Amino acid sequence: MDVWFDVARNLEARLNEAAADLGWDRDVFEPAVRTADPRFGDFQANGVLPYAKRNKQNPRALAEQLVENLGEKKALAAGIDVSIAGPGFINFKLTPTYLLNWLRQFDSEAHLQRDAGKRFAGRTWVVDYGSPNTAKQMHVGHLRTIIVGESICRLLEFCGAKVIRDNHLGDWGTQFGIILYGYKHFLDPEALARDPLEEFERLYKAANARCKEDPAALEEARAELVRLQQGDPDAVAIWEKVNQLSVQSLKEIYERLDVHYDHYLGESFYRDKVDTVYRELTEIGLAEESEGALVVFHPEHPRFATQPFIIRKRDGASNYATTDLATMLYRVEHFDADGIIIVTDSRQNDHFEQLWLTTRKWFEATGRRLPEFQHVTFGTILGEDGKAIKTRSGDPIRLKALLDEAVERAFAIVTEKNPDLPEEKRREIAERVGIGAVVYADLSQNRTSDYIFSWQKLLSFEGNTAPYLLYACVRIASILRKLPAEQDTPPENASAFETAEEIALARKLAAFPAALDQAVTTLRPHFISLYLYELAGAFSSFYNADRVIVDDPAVRARRLLLCRRTLMVLQTGLHLLTIRPLDQM
Numbered sequence: 001m002d003v004w005f006d007v008a009r010n011l012e013a014r015l016n017e018a019a020a021d022l023g024w025d026r027d028v029f030e031p032a033v034r035t036a037d038p039r040f041g042d043f044q045a046n047g048v049l050p051y052a053k054r055n056k057q058n059p060r061a062l063a064e065q066l067v068e069n070l071g072e073k074k075a076l077a078a079g080i081d082v083s084i085a086g087p088g089f090i091n092f093k094l095t096p097t098y099l100l101n102w103l104r105q106f107d108s109e110a111h112l113q114r115d116a117g118k119r120f121a122g123r124t125w126v127v128d129y130g131s132p133n134t135a136k137q138m139h140v141g142h143l144r145t146i147i148v149g150e151s152i153c154r155l156l157e158f159c160g161a162k163v164i165r166d167n168h169l170g171d172w173g174t175q176f177g178i179i180l181y182g183y184k185h186f187l188d189p190e191a192l193a194r195d196p197l198e199e200f201e202r203l204y205k206a207a208n209a210r211c212k213e214d215p216a217a218l219e220e221a222r223a224e225l226v227r228l229q230q231g232d233p234d235a236v237a238i239w240e241k242v243n244q245l246s247v248q249s250l251k252e253i254y255e256r257l258d259v260h261y262d263h264y265l266g267e268s269f270y271r272d273k274v275d276t277v278y279r280e281l282t283e284i285g286l287a288e289e290s291e292g293a294l295v296v297f298h299p300e301h302p303r304f305a306t307q308p309f310i311i312r313k314r315d316g317a318s319n320y321a322t323t324d325l326a327t328m329l330y331r332v333e334h335f336d337a338d339g340i341i342i343v344t345d346s347r348q349n350d351h352f353e354q355l356w357l358t359t360r361k362w363f364e365a366t367g368r369r370l371p372e373f374q375h376v377t378f379g380t381i382l383g384e385d386g387k388a389i390k391t392r393s394g395d396p397i398r399l400k401a402l403l404d405e406a407v408e409r410a411f412a413i414v415t416e417k418n419p420d421l422p423e424e425k426r427r428e429i430a431e432r433v434g435i436g437a438v439v440y441a442d443l444s445q446n447r448t449s450d451y452i453f454s455w456q457k458l459l460s461f462e463g464n465t466a467p468y469l470l471y472a473c474v475r476i477a478s479i480l481r482k483l484p485a486e487q488d489t490p491p492e493n494a495s496a497f498e499t500a501e502e503i504a505l506a507r508k509l510a511a512f513p514a515a516l517d518q519a520v521t522t523l524r525p526h527f528i529s530l531y532l533y534e535l536a537g538a539f540s541s542f543y544n545a546d547r548v549i550v551d552d553p554a555v556r557a558r559r560l561l562l563c564r565r566t567l568m569v570l571q572t573g574l575h576l577l578t579i580r581p582l583d584q585m
C-alpha cells in the first residue's frame, strides 16, 4: 500500500492536480489543507468555498467534482477516506490500516529525515546566532539567540540543508580602547587566570570610571583605540589575547548547551573587507556623502527615506553596518550561501531591514546572485513581576549562573525522586534535566512572544516541560527494556489499530511531518514542542487504557510498534530542540 510521509502536503498536491484537470483557475484556487478536528477526520481542505464564492458557483457541487476527479485518477493513496461536509468542506480520514502502514514504513530517524522539507534539501544556509560581544559575560538575554538559533540549524539540517553555524562575535568595537587602557593599568593576572570574562568586565568598569573623571585617561584610551586600528603590535597582541580568552570561556557554555560552531568570524574578520563596500556602493550611486559620513537612503521606504543607513562614520571608521554588508558579501561568495539567517532580538529590526534593502540593491546592481535572507527575532524573558528578568540587585542575570542554578535545582529534585542512585549518576541526570528544562521553557514559547521565567513551572514533571517529556522517554524505554525477548513481536505481525487510544496515538505520530513542516517554514521551533507535548499526552492515554504485553501476538505487535515509534519521534523531536535524552531519571 502506498503511504505518504507528509499527508497534508501530498493532499495539497493531489488536489491541485485534480483542480488543474478540471480547468480551474490555479492562480485563484488554493486547496488550503489543514489538520482537522479529529471528530471529522485527519485533514480538511477548505479551499473550495472561497473559490466557489468568487466564481459565483455552488461550492458543494464543485467539491463533488473535485473529489470525483481525485477518485477517478486514483490520485489518492489507498486507505484515505474522503467525504464532503456542510457547504463544501472536504474531509480526509486516515484508516487504521493506513496508519499502521505509515508506522511500519517510517521506522527510523533517517527515514523521517529523508522525506522532510524538501525545499531545504541540498541548499546551503549560513546561520548567524549567539554572536555576543567579547570581553563580557553572556547574560540571560543571550539564551534565546543561542538556542533558537541552534534549533533552527537542526531543523534545517534535518531537512537536508547544509548548515554553516557562524558566531559573528562583536570583537572590534570602540569599547576596546577602554579595555586596552584597563588591561594596561589595572590587570590582576590571578583573577585573569581564574575567570577571564569576569576580569575583563572588571577592567572595563574600572577603566570606564577612570576615563569619566580624568580627561587624560580618556585621551589615552582613545589613543589605544587608534593604535589598535592602525595595527600597533602591542595593542593587537592584547586585543587578540582578550578575544582568545573570551572565546574559550564562551565555549564552556556552548558546550553545556550542546552548541558547536563551524566558524567564529567576528566583526574584526571583516575589517580589511570594508573598502570594497565603500567603493562599490559609491560607484553604483547607492551611497552618498552626508555631513562627512557615507550613508545610504531608501527613498521608497517610509522611514528610511530620511533615516540614513550610515556605512562610514565621519571620522572615517567603519561600523556595525559596514561589517554586516561585508559579511553578506562574504557569505555569498565564500560559503556560496543560498540563504542567510541572523538571529537577534527585535530591537535590531531597523538595522536588518536597512541591511537587506541595501544588500538587495547592491547585489542587483553588480549582477550578483541574491540569497534568501531572514532576520529571525525573539521577545524578552521576563521575571515573575512581568519585567525583563534581573537579579535582586537589578543587574542582568549571568547565563552561567542561570544554568548552574537550573542544574542545582534539578539535582535536588532528582535526589528526592531517586535517593538510592549514586551521586555521580544523579549529577549527570541533573545536568541534562536542568539544562534541558531551561532550553525547553524557551523553545516551547513562540519565539516572538515575551515569556515569564518560572523555576517552578519549567522544572515541573507535569505540563509542557522538559522533565515531562524526558520522563515519557524514560518510561517507554523501560517498557522496551523489560520486555522478555520471547514476547517481542515484529511489526509485520501487527493487526490494525482498534481502540480509540491506539488510533489517536497512531494519528498523532503520523502528524509529525505536518508539525515539522510548520516549524521549518516559519522557523519557529515551538511547533515541535507543542506537537511533542500532545504526542506524550496521547501516549499516556494509550498506556493507561491499553495493556501492551497481552497474549494475542498481533495486538501485542501493534502496541509495541506504537511504543517504539513514540519513543523514536519523541527523541527525534527533542534532538531538534537541542535536548539530550536520558535512559534513567
Ligand code: ARG
Pocket: 128, 130, 131, 132, 133, 168, 169, 170, 324, 327, 342, 343, 344
Ligand atoms: N553582536 C551583536 C549583538 O550583541 C549581534 C550580532 C548579530 N549578527 C550580525 N551579523 N549583526 O547585538
